[in-house]
Amino acid sequence: MTCEDAHLYMHDYISGELASEHRKNLMDHMDDCPDCKEFFRQTEYIQQTMRNHMQYKAPFELQNTISSLLTNA
Ligand SMILES: [Zn+2]
Numbered sequence: 001m002t003c004e005d006a007h008l009y010m011h012d013y014i015s016g017e018l019a020s021e022h023r024k025n026l027m028d029h030m031d032d033c034p035d036c037k038e039f040f041r042q043t044e045y046i047q048q049t050m051r052n053h054m055q056y057k058a059p060f061e062l063q064n065t066i067s068s069l070l071t072n073a
Pocket of ligand 1: 002003006029033035036
């Protein structure tokens with residue numbers, strides 16, 4: 001597997017779409033390739049942060065709306 005392949009697989013892996021036969025190849029590549037391992041760690045972190053942000057976005061906006069209503073009252 002090339003690093004380019006590994007990067008493509010990572011996105012599928014993180015979104016839960018990577019077939020299990022490719023998963024082992026990806027893990028084997030990352031064992032041998034610190035660069036890809038680090039890239040995977042960062043990509044996973046960004047994805048999780050985005051997911052958390054999307055989850056909390058609505059309540060956060062709601063809080064703003066409520067606090068501005070209270071301020072204007
Ligand atoms: Zn690599």
